[in-house]
Amino acid sequence: MLAEKRFVAAEIAASGTFEALVRSEFRYVWRLLRRLGLGETDADDAAQQVFMVASARFADMEPGRERAFLYGTALNVAGKWRRARRDTEDADGPVPLVDPSDPADELVDRHRARATLDAILALLPLELRAVLILYEIEGQTAAEIAEITGVARGTVASRLRRAREEFSEHVKRHAARQKFRAERAAKERP
């Protein structure tokens, strides 16, 4: 049975149906991995892993439920990558503060904003973080999120509410620290 499934996967991959799935869903998977804390290069590699797993299991996937499968796999893969990184690098540091005397341009601003976003997201518990990402960043509906994450709509709504509260708190604290640093820097200038 297993061998037949591989052949099915091979046939599908060769015929282009799975390729179509990769092309249509890669962005979703990659962006999710990024907001789950993987760096850009890691996200490239991890997204590939997600689709390698998916290709072997494609015959099992119910048509129309591909995203639920990809989501679950992405969460697993992201968890493993983050644990592997943590073993050899420093854990997530505090939310980065911008040096107010740094000249900034739009690209740098966006890059910094993303670094800040990711640092704050890392402070949220995973189930809250996931709902916030899917709702506020990926723009999915509560119903879609319920289906993908396998929880009830009411649970999605309550997680979203808590996620937004926590996110908001962290952002306020970050803004306050940023302001404090800017004021101190201004005082220290001759």
Place this chain on the structure above:
Amino acid sequence: MTEPRRLLSDPSGGLEAELLRAGVAEEPSSRAVERTVVAVSAGAATLSVVSAAASAPVAIGATAATSLGVAGITKLLAIGAVAGLASGGALLGITKAVEHRAETPAHVAPTVATATPVAEAPSIPPPPVAAPEASPVAEPSAAPAPAAHPAPASALSEGTPLAAEVALVDRAHAALRGGDARGALATLAAYESAFASPRLLPEVFALRMEASESAGDGTAARLWASRLVSRYPKSAQAARARTLLEGPPEADR
């Protein structure tokens, strides 16, 4: 139940909205997408070949391996090398297995596969992607599915038929991919009668459907499509068949 208002549609979103917007704006590179497309095609195809080669008894094993050909395997691995697969470790394992098990000459490309993981492996090893290299067939899956073990068990050790079926289907595939739709159809023509208990019917029906379409025979394509839908309604191939059936009628009907 109405949807809660989205933060990004809130005009007073402030810093929260700015941070979220930075996340919304990020896109993967097209290189990353293409690399994955290549990896998936190479990986899946390589696995099917290796399963056939590694598991079948000696006589058929040689045939199956050489039907795709050493050159074919080498090419797939070369694609992997060019694409710079992070899962190169899996291909390395597969290459070693092919070297070890198949009745093929020594020039099965160890050098090609070796280049891959060294060049592309991140400095911090990612979670293991492949089953241990000792395993004859390495399944490049990290997450939910445990690394599968191949061949030896049940279906393939029953003997030659499945491996031979696979070889036939692979040959038909290769023909279709190479633009020879009629050759593919010819290869598949005797499929049901060649095998007492054929196991790859959905794939064969789907291949015949596509090859017929490619060859300009819309009627036959629709025939295979409806057979596929009625006999294997839940298969992945059935979805494609339905798409074909719902399309515009062929001119030759």
